[in-house]
Amino acid sequence: MTQQKTKKYEFQSEVKQLLNILVYSLYKNKEVFLRELVSNAVDALNKVQFEILTNKEAEDKDAELRIDISVNKTNNTLIIEDSGVGMDREELIENIGTIAHSGTMDFLKKLAEAKDKEQVDLIGKFGVGFYSSFMVAEKIHIYTKSFHKESPAYLWKSRGDSNYTIAETVKKKRGTRIEIFLKKGGKEFLDKSVIKNILAKYSKFVPFPVYIENEKIEAVEAIWTQPKSSLKKKDYIDFFKFFENTQEEPETYLHFSSDAPVQFNAILYIPKTSIEQFGLFKIEPGVDLFSRKVLIQKGNKDIMPDYLRFVKGVIDSEDIPLNISRETIQNNIKIIKISKYILKKLIAHLKTMKEKDQEKYLRIWENFHRNLKEGIASDFENKEKISPLLLFHSSKYPKKEYTDLNDYIERMEKNQKEIFYISGLDLETMEKNPALEAFKQKDLEVLYLDDPLDEFV
Known part of the structure; x- marks a missing residue:
């Protein structure tokens, strides 16, 4: 590729230190870099979709909106390419050269001011998410061409240290191509099945088609x-x-x-x-x-x-x-x-x-009653809201039927001020408890508590 006007730039702030924080401290799983890059590609596609609708001068209006992922095992390179909005030199400096900057914020402001605006999804902060790639990369090359007609293409290069370079290059189609030259410990990301599993884990609902080595990944509707x-x-x-x-x-x-x-x-x-x-x-x-x-x-x-x-x-x-x-x-x-x-x-x-x-609620109760009782015991802010969901066996009902606290209270005798209950291992044992006889003679209803959690609720 023909390259000209190469210029070296210093990253803003203590970038090397910040990259160390990103790579070694914040991200728990190295695989998330691929999620970040796919999210950024979706961001770029959403942007260009909006521009195609509103800007007559947009480049390659008929190009398919898609994400392509491929590998070059000879060069240990993972490639993520999109047909999105692309970037010019200034946007590369602003979005990539400044880690803390969110390029999407300026776009949202523009969108908010537009008439009859379309809802456009914007995910994340491009500069930050992109740099997670240095967890697995020795160096990164970005080839990008803006949607603006007549805009030249650019090649951005960095090893994740204190500087990067930008040069004009040759790229015929609108969009961005990111080439990640993998470290020795990152060769697993050259495996197509590994890439598929990561996409299935994080990005299976993205709204644009994703291809791995020209094979379209099955789309799932969100x-x-x-x-x-x-x-x-x-x-x-x-x-x-x-x-x-x-x-x-x-x-x-x-x-x-x-x-x-x-x-x-x-x-x-x-x-x-x-x-x-x-x-x-x-x-x-x-x-x-x-x-x-x-x-x-x-x-x-x-x-x-x-x-x-x-x-x-x-x-x-x-x-x-x-x-x-x-x-x-x-x-x-x-x-x-x-x-x-x-x-x-x-x-x-x-x-x-x-x-x-x-009938359906009883099935839920039989399966998850202990969870709801756990909520009464632990969620003091919401226990009054949960309590109407509780069910109990009662001396007034056959063994397989339930009552709730509200119904029990409505049936209480005129001068009754307490809820009577008996606890035990099972209904049969409780019904044979001699202490129950005195309540039956006075026609007082007694709740059967056959779960250790019941006495807490």
Whole structure:
């Protein structure tokens, strides 16, 4: 390739020190660099999609919007290429040369000022996410050509030290091509199956086609972003089966969204069974956190209280603030707001089911009653909201039927001021307890507590 006008630049601030922090401290898994690069490619494609709609002078308007990943084992090189918005020299300096700068912020400002604007998804801070590549790279080359007609192509080079170079080069098509020259310890990322697994883990819902060595990766629709009116019950069931890698249908689900005080979309499922109910081990949280269809954290521990760890699903918010690494949520205030809203919706859903679909609710109760009781014992802020969901056996009902506290209170005798209960290992043993006879003679209802947690709630 013909190169000319090569110019050397110094990174702003203490870049070498900052790169050490990025590479060795913040990122927990080296594989996340690929997630970052794919997210940046999606960002670039979203931008050019907007420009194609609004800018008559945009380059290569008919080019397919896609992401291509390939490897060169001879050169130990991993290549990620997109047909997105591309960059000129100034944008390379601004977006890549300044690590702390978010190139997307200027674009969002422009978008906010546009008339009849289209919603454009923008993920992450390009400069930060891109530099995670130096966890596995000895050096990186970026070939990029802006969507602006007549704009020259540029080649950016760096070894991740204190400087980088930019030179004009030859690139016929709009977009960005990133060549990562892998360190010895990074050769696993030349394996096509490894790349596929990483994409399946983090980026299976991205809205543009992704190709690995010209093989199109199967696309999965992020149905949580679609309006409920466009989805059928089968869509929710199929998504659950795919998401949980199971053939079992969920017991119930709810799909909702919010624009204020925090924007997010959510699909939550309650499964029919849980390994935990068999006493094998405590399961991990089941709700995954996404930002603009890209996985941020699997089994997030902040969105749902621990006692609801059996709930499965997706929370996707474009408002979740992130620090340099997507592995850590920076501002918990918005997470707390989302968490409170979701808990409110889930409890309301269960209350409605308890009133209108008792058969289904009883199955949920039989499977997850200990989790709800755990919530009463541990979540003091919400125990009054959870308590109507509790069910108990009673001396007034046959063994297989339940009552709740509200119904018990309504049936209490006129001067009765206490809730009477008896605890034991099982219903049969409690019914034979001699102490129960005195209550039966006075026609006083007694609750049967056959679970050690019952006395705490």
